[in-house]
Amino acid sequence: MSLATASQARSPLLRPSTLARAAALSLALMSAGGASTWLPAAQAAASATASVAWQPAAGDADIERAFAQARAEKKPVLLYWGAKWCPPCNQLKATLFNRVDFIEQTRAIVPVHIDGDLPGAQKLGTRFKVRGYPTMILFNPEGQELTRLPGEIDAPQVIKVLQLGLAGGRPVKSVLADAKAGKKLNANEWRLLGFYSWETDEQQLVPPAELPGLLAQLAAASQGVDADTGTRLWLKALSANDNGKALKVDAALRERVSKVLESAEQSRAQMDVLAYGATDIVKTLAPAAGAERNALLAQYETALKRLEADATLSRGDRLQALLTRVQLARLDVAPTELHPKLNPALVKEAKDHAARAAREITDGYERQAVITSAAYLLGQAGQWKDSDDLLKASLSKSHSPYYLMSSLGSNAKKQGRKDEALKWYEEAFNKSEGPATRLQWGSGYFAALTELAPQDAARIEKTAAQLFNEAAQDKGSFYERSARSLQKVGSSLAKWNDKGQHDAVLSRLKTQLDGICAKVDTADKQRETCESLVKAPGKKA
Template sequence: MNKTSLYRIARPTLLAGSLALAVLGMSSLPAQAAASGTATVAWQPAAADADIEKAFAQARGEKKPVLLYWGAKWCPPCNQLKATLFNRTDFIEQSKAFVAVHIDGDLPGAQKLGSRFKVRGYPTMILFNPAGTEITRLPGEADAAQVMKVLQLGLAGGRPVKTVLAEARAGKKLAANEWKLLGFYSWETDEQQLVPAAERPALLAQLAAASQGVDAETTTRLWLKALAASEDGKGLKPDAALRERVAKVLASPADTRAQADVLSNGADDIAKTLAPEPGAERSKLLAVFEPALKRLEQDTTLSRMDRLLAITARVKLARLDQAKTEVYPKIPAALLKEAQAHAARNDREITDGYERQAVITETAYMLGQAGLWKDSDALLKSSLAKSHSPYYLMSQLGGNARKQGRTEEALRWYEEAFNKSEGPATRLQWGSNYFNALVDLAPNDAARIEKVAAQLFKEAGEDKGSFHERSARSLKKVGTLLTTWNAIGQYDAVLMRLKGQLDGICAKVDAADRANCTGVLKVTVRS
């Protein structure tokens, strides 16, 4: 999750008549926004093109937009959306104005739809107009009330973000709401629909400069997004004026609150971009960054996840100049105590299953970043029975053990996570992770490596969506690992057997998918 996730993820007139937007004035307090009674969103499940065509036909007939949500049962940020957005009374009421479509990535064939809509990361939310044109991608990591505002902009007859972006780049005048659409666009799930990832920092900086004088909050957000997109300080060269702008945002409680998601998720990259080297400039920045994040951590109008991300950011800033691979980083004792107290409070207070899946997994990650491995392990183990997707937690336990050099324990957790995982796409993903650990930690166990690869290929042949999107990447990962593992030909016989198995599977898949299938594993015949 981290950087994103929430996932590793970043993330705003009005409709006529009954769709008057009381939401724009609603509090973001979860307790005030939570739905009561049994009202829910009428999601339409989709796993094939026919399901999608049916939904769009309904949209055209009813003159309604389509909101497509792409997610998975185990995904922490997806569960965060269920706990904070999809259950809101205003979101449920607003859902009557659009056709709500849910693609569960583990439904048979769902990954093929992922290719159609160019979605990869869970969660992704896309708003289409009734004609099927993409309007915008919603920012899943933003505060729920902010996401609602983005949704409202799109629903209120908003133009496609691609058109808006083209006009902005051409220097044309945009309305304030169109600048907001760009500022709150989900750049992290763009999948290069608007711009290649490498060009994103420069584009966001260009937009920030062009929006100057229209809407200060949007301009600030675009600058912060540009800084955060410049990972490890690469891609953007800030000047004194930009440093001063960020310092003012961090000093202002109201401004910090408005940009909470960007500041927390991108804290380390923002800091490294603004002050690339340790020294006076870096110290000056951290002196205002730390208290700003601490305010967010203590802000009870934010969700528990948002507050947790703030303390995770504080931990990352504390280890900014230490190696990312450092297992036991040097963290101030006071911050370690705060981290432990925060984790204990989350574990004690969270009872909702969706929220636990989101927050507890991120809490365990935060503890690991702080070097509190025993605390992280204990939290994950005690939460296994409370999770509807315990295999996610098992993978985290495997990762914890691996980072600390406990090889056999790591492999046991990865294997159990694979064995307990559910759904075709998830099993291929978890299986490829287990396979990666096997090749890395037990490269001489050829029998075990072949057995797992054969199992994954067998399961791939049972799902029509296996050679698309996430599943295709999982299989390609296995193929690449096999080739690297057999670098000098010592396991030629193993690869030939696996290639034979895969050829039999590829012969049976749809002709359109055959190239993706045969490309999973390339075997060089040695003389």
């Protein structure tokens, strides 16, 4: 699905969700009622009036009420954390939340929606340790976290895992502890580990640095129990190996990956890891350019072309397959290279694919999800004018145009058009809506401002003061994503004043912030977070 672009949202924490996430959840819910098939979208389109009975949650009281209902009705709780602008969230709305089968099956659970811009939402984000939009967590009626639903799994592969959870299976934390202790797990428990959302774990189970080694350990331990899960764990270990040092690769593992790429069935089953983790997988298996890497890239190219043509995949997933082809073609190209020398046929395919998406997509949610990825794809292919034109043409069709504006700002910045970049970043901030979103977009604009126009002290001070004033109006400003947005502002200020040349500005901002912090609750280190944003001139951060 959509690959989040621009400075606002492109990070592992906002890893793209896919139709597979939607399908997996829907199938899991169907399992509660005994169903075991996933209907094509054309067969399952919801009526205009049907919808999921989401219970909005903006505070602890809302959550406690939902879990009280779950205990009384002996139902699991599905927690969905998202935001209006978020492309992966919009993909869920376009491919899952409006389906008759999903809507019917949500009657078997208590569905809870936390909109990140609701009052108190960021505090709930801290409570549940969720950061990236979207995140979905399945709880048992007693409030124990059973598993985090990944954004990349394919429904037919994971139905039994989610059946285990919905049927009262053990929390994934307990299952992992037994696996690490060498205790025997059944096939369903191995699947629970294989299809856990490690990308949105937020160190609930493992620190990021230890993840590749843990996944490799699990892959080895699962041998002989479930071949598909073992393969998935190995691929996950390779894709998590972004430093290139955590894993030792042997001929057997290379051969295993080769067979997955050669098999239409296996590559379809592992599409998510193969596509999203491609560059790390290739670099780990074949660290240096040469015959071995070329052979692997050729296999990858064949598999990705096959996936791109697979009509059973969502439009976003097929676009991701094409984007991965472009990224692999750029594997030995410097990230800063704006005009890479790519195969002209591949560039044409990127342009045609993006144009087709812009022409054919009519659903607003799907446009928000796919067009941003298409624009990013065009940029990666060196087609910057096409990327800009696509984004500009989509502004009037987007319910969150500020997201596209920030992408335009990112495009302009990469090409050295500083004034244009700042214009788009500023407009994106001005058009952004919701307290958490405004702080996030504001921090992005502020970082660009201090970098691209460091001489404009008056504008920088005015923007920082505005952001601090907006933070003072929202009680959730010093929690989770909002807190990190404000910390970004503080870091940008410190870097801008690295030689003390703007001490007077920082002194005034520090005085303003002290007045705000004095009114902030001391609970959960909120005041401490506030007071740490700006250091008094002369003091080191």
